[in-house]
Amino acid sequence: MPRLRLDAELYEIAQDGARLVITAGGKQTTRKFISADHAKVQHDKLLGEKLAAGWQLTAEAAPVDADGEPREPTLEAAIVADPYDTSAYAVYGDWYQARHHPRGELIALQLAEEDRDDDKLKAATRKHVARYKAELLGELARFDLDANSPFGWRFGFIHRLELDNAGSAAALIREVMSHPSGRMLAEVALQLDDARYLRDALAQLGPNLRALAIVTSASPASTTITPMTA
Numbered sequence: 001m002p003r004l005r006l007d008a009e010l011y012e013i014a015q016d017g018a019r020l021v022i023t024a025g026g027k028q029t030t031r032k033f034i035s036a037d038h039a040k041v042q043h044d045k046l047l048g049e050k051l052a053a054g055w056q057l058t059a060e061a062a063p064v065d066a067d068g069e070p071r072e073p074t075l076e077a078a079i080v081a082d083p084y085d086t087s088a089y090a091v092y093g094d095w096y097q098a099r100h101h102p103r104g105e106l107i108a109l110q111l112a113e114e115d116r117d118d119d120k121l122k123a124a125t126r127k128h129v130a131r132y133k134a135e136l137l138g139e140l141a142r143f144d145l146d147a148n149s150p151f152g153w154r155f156g157f158i159h160r161l162e163l164d165n166a167g168s169a170a171a172l173i174r175e176v177m178s179h180p181s182g183r184m185l186a187e188v189a190l191q192l193d194d195a196r197y198l199r200d201a202l203a204q205l206g207p208n209l210r211a212l213a214i215v216t217s218a219s220p221a222s223t224t225i226t227p228m229t230a
Helices: 036-052 073-081 086-098 102-115 119-131 138-142 166-177 196-202
Strands: 003-006 009-016 019-024 027-032 151-154 157-163 187-192 211-216 224-227
Touching: 003 036, 009 036, 009 086, 019 036, 019 086, 027 086, 073 086, 086 102, 102 119, 102 151, 138 166, 157 166, 166 187, 166 196, 187 196
Parallel strands: 157 187, 187 211
Antiparallel strands: 003 009, 009 019, 019 027, 151 157, 211 224
């Protein structure tokens, strides 16, 4: 996948079948063609034009995290700014699919779920997550992916986290937030029976948090929901 540089600017072009996925100026666009062969011709043409204009091929690869998953900070920033913007996730999903990472297909499946309530579609999502547990969950795969799971998936990431174990809440939040699937965490529900754990748990939450629900043993019948703003 060619990656070019001109001064401080980066340009990346990737072919995915009959599509070209182009990243330039921090934005990603997708161009569709009638065939893979046609896309290849256009790919080579664009690459030649860039090289003729003075762009230089670079060996720089897309950033990866500690788990080896590719990342695009500019696209992530758009999601952090609005964790409910489906268009931002769609662009990131295309970016992942161009790199043949299973998160791309997961994003596509879950975006489709947003548009229609389809049991077959939900089953396909569960099957995809189960099939790629190692890539999508890693050490977090020790949690069952059933209705009792603390993870609420949406848009291809762990969107919501529900915890009722006060003693381990902070450690688990930290683990989820440091994992590729949890870095877009936007909603958290905590059931804490000891307020001493609350500060530690809250300290682990990230900048894109938008909703926080807290239940304490002092008032088990009430829930405090705090909307968060950017």
